[in-house]
Amino acid sequence: PxxxxxxxxxxxxxxxxxxxxxxxNQIWNIVEHDLPDxxxxxxxxxxxxxxxxxx
Numbered sequence: 356p357x358x359x360x361x362x363x364x365x366x367x368x369x370x371x372x373x374x375x376x377x378x379x380n381q382i383w384n385i386v387e388h389d390l391p392d393x394x395x396x397x398x399x400x401x402x403x404x405x406x407x408x409x410x
Contacts, residue, residue: 357396358393358396363393366385370382
C-alpha cells in the first residue's frame with residue numbers, strides 16, 4: 356500500500372499555517388474517505404516493520 360505522502364504533507368502545511376482559511380468540508384471529506392485508507396496503509400507498514408524486527 357502506498358499513500359500520497361506529498362499531498363498529506365502539503366495539506367498539513369495548509370492546515371497549520373492557514374487554519375482560518377481551511378475548508379471544513381474538505382477536512383470532513385478527508386476524514387470520511389481518505390483516513391480509512393491511510394490507517395490501513397500505516398497498519399500494514401507497522402506490521403512489516405514488526406515482522407522485520409522479530410516483533
